[in-house]
Amino acid sequence: MLPKAEHMKNRKSLQVFTLILIFMMPATVQFFQVSAKVTEIIPYQIHLSWQHDTSTTMTMSWKTSEVTESIVQYGLGSTYGSEETGLSGTLHTVELTGLTPNTVYHYRVGDGNTWSIDLDFKTGNVDEHAKFLAIGDSRTNRADRRVSSRQISKVSADFAIFDGDLVESGLDANQWNDWFYDLKDLLYEFPFMSALGNHEKNHTNYYKNFAFPGKEEYYSFNYGPVHISVLHTCVESYGGTFDEQIAWLHTDLQAHNDYPWKLILMHKPAYASSTRYNLGQYDDIITLLVPIFEQYNITMVVSGHDHFYERLMNNNITYVIAGSIGAPLYDLSPALTIPQSIISEAVYHFTLLDVYPNQLNFRAFRMDYSLIDEFTINKDDKPDLRVEVVQNKYTGYFNLTQEVNIRVTNIGTQDITEVTEASITNDTTVLHTQAIPALDVGESYVFQKIWSVSEPGTYNWTITVDDGEIIDEVVEGNNEIALFFYALEYPTTETSYSFNILMIVSFVMMLMIATVIRRKRKE
Structure with missing residues (x-):
């Protein structure tokens, strides 16, 4: 054992070394600022949706690692001016109401001390125009869905609808965390409205993460000249039936029958050039739901589940499978192609609808923005x-x-x-x-x-x-x-270079002091 005097000497050497490291930091103020940031409770998984009128409301949802207040500051500029609060917790939902239609608002979320970055959204218009994305099946391939999210976020649209199978297992909270991280570019840009897929398993995690109208399992909303009914076609995941949903759908479509365009969003398709269709796995959809679609003159049905793009037509209704922005792609076989099919391709893709009271234009794109498919329905006989x-x-x-x-x-x-x-x-x-x-x-x-x-x-x-x-x-x-x-502006490397030099010098000094201490012990 070292003599007490020698032990004290070594201890002093370590203390001197510690002081040297502190003074070698770029600035003492910076040091304390970095330390303070560790204690901040940062809002994350921020996303937008609607629970009520799309032209005068907007709902913000986010999470925090600890229980905090739920506060949204918002206004026409980045100085905000208005504030709305919700219940405290780690899962936060705040709905803004009384907004002006067709208006851009800035907002930030937080707890009153720590805030998100400045973000913005635009309220819907009453009946003039809707431009929106229809996508689905992000599931398992994280690298691919990140690319998809980044590419889609650069497209001009009012909102996005998603036809289900967001994650591989809705029971796994970590998969939801990964999903929100991978799709953050898209979620920052567009209000997001989703249907349940079979992989969500109707689990409470889904309902905790999103705020949708009414029952949320199935619901409807309007944007401009479009009425969108969102269905849950995977009721077998909890041993349920379509009975209650069918009664609701009749009531919903009767109440909105005057809309010029009516669209259905659901996960399982009615028609598809796939093994599942040929095995009769969609017969319940065809038997129970398709007659309702035809009764109320539905314009288009958007679904997923089969991981490819396909457009089909049956009894004057367009059926679209927007089947993957990240889920494993399925091979398309000519032997499985059904008579209703117009075009199909196994590729990651997104679809875009541009809708006016007298015109609906639909396009499907690959992730490099090259066009797969397009069609237009015009109610006036004119050029455009x-x-x-x-x-x-x-x-x-x-x-x-x-x-x-x-x-x-x-x-x-x-x-x-x-x-x-x-x-x-x-x-x-x-x-x-x-x-x-x-x-x-x-x-x-x-x-x-x-x-x-x-x-x-x-x-x-x-x-x-x-x-x-x-x-x-x-x-x-x-x-x-x-x-x-x-x-x-091109990034400067001066700061990182200085920091690297500091770390190298500090490491060398640490080795030198450790060597001196070992030698003293041997003596």
């Missing part, structure tokens, strides 16, 4: 020009260039025989004009424009076609789009 760039948000370093492909399509019912013009403006400055040739029904014209800037910042383009309204169209509202560019 639509301008579009599928990806409307671009992020990159400020001195790089980005090629933007701009597509103008005639999605009406009559040919366009005249030349029109497209313009690109930045605020009030016209950056480019482009002649658009005459287009037959279904024909597109694509032109490219290079975006580049010399300084970091946020930039925007507005692209307008037929601004002079030469063409009498089905819809005038789809003649203009906005693009957003976020030009980033």
Whole structure:
């Protein structure tokens, strides 16, 4: 054993070393700031949904690691100005009411001390327009669903509907944590409305994580000219029946029969070119639900369960399988193709619906934004020009260039025989004009424009076609789009380099002191 004096000497050496490390930190203030942040209770898994009117309300949900207050600050700018509270807990839900339709609000969630970043949402309009995503089956492939979420988040839409099978097992809380992390890009951008799949198992975890209207197992909501009824088609997961749901569906569709477009969202499909369909596993859907869809002239039924994309038609109803943004893809076999099938492809995909009172346009895209499928239903016999760039948000370093492909399509019912013009403006400055040739029904014209800037910042383009309204169209509202560019500054490596040098020097000093102590002990 070391003599007491020697022991005290070694102890002093360690104390000196500790003091040296503290003084070598970049700044004492920074040190204490980092320590303080550890005690903060950060809101996470933030997402939006609706429990009531989509034009005047919005619901925020989030979690915290400890019990805290539930507070949302919101307003027309990042200074907020209004506040709403909910019940304290670790699972937080706060509904904002009395909002103005078709308005962008900023918000943040927290406990009064610790806040999320500034986020925003837009309330719905009453009856004019709805543009929304229909996706499903994220399940197991985490890397793939992260890519899907990131790509989908760059698309312009008002909200997203999801046809079920969010996770592999709804009983596993860790899988839900992973799911919220992997889909955070998408959830930050869009209010999210989901149907139950068989893998959710009707478990309480699902109901804890989301806030939907009414019973939540099945429900409906309206957005613009669209009424959406959300069904639970996996009732066998808890030994249930369709009886109560069918009675509710009749009441729901009767009450909303005047809507120009009615859509069903559910997990199990009625029709699919799959082994399951050929084995009769969807017979209950065909027997119990399809007659109701036909009775109330449903426009479209969106489902998942089979992991591919497919569009089918039966008795004037369009059936879409939006079957994977991350679940394992199924092989498609010509031997399984059923007569109702129009097009199918086994690929990760998302679908986009652009709906006005007199027009519904539907498109399916691969994750690289290439088009799989498209169709349009017009209620007026006219031509219609639509301008579009599928990806409307671009992020990159400020001195790089980005090629933007701009597509103008005639999605009406009559040919366009005249030349029109497209313009690109930045605020009030016209950056480019482009002649658009005459287009037959279904024909597109694509032109490219290079975006580049010399300084970091946020930039925007507005692209307008037929601004002079030469063409009498089905819809005038789809003649203009906005693009957003976020030009980033290159990161500096100075701070990280200094920190690495500090760590190396500290490590060397620690070894030196440890060596001295060992030698003293041997002596």
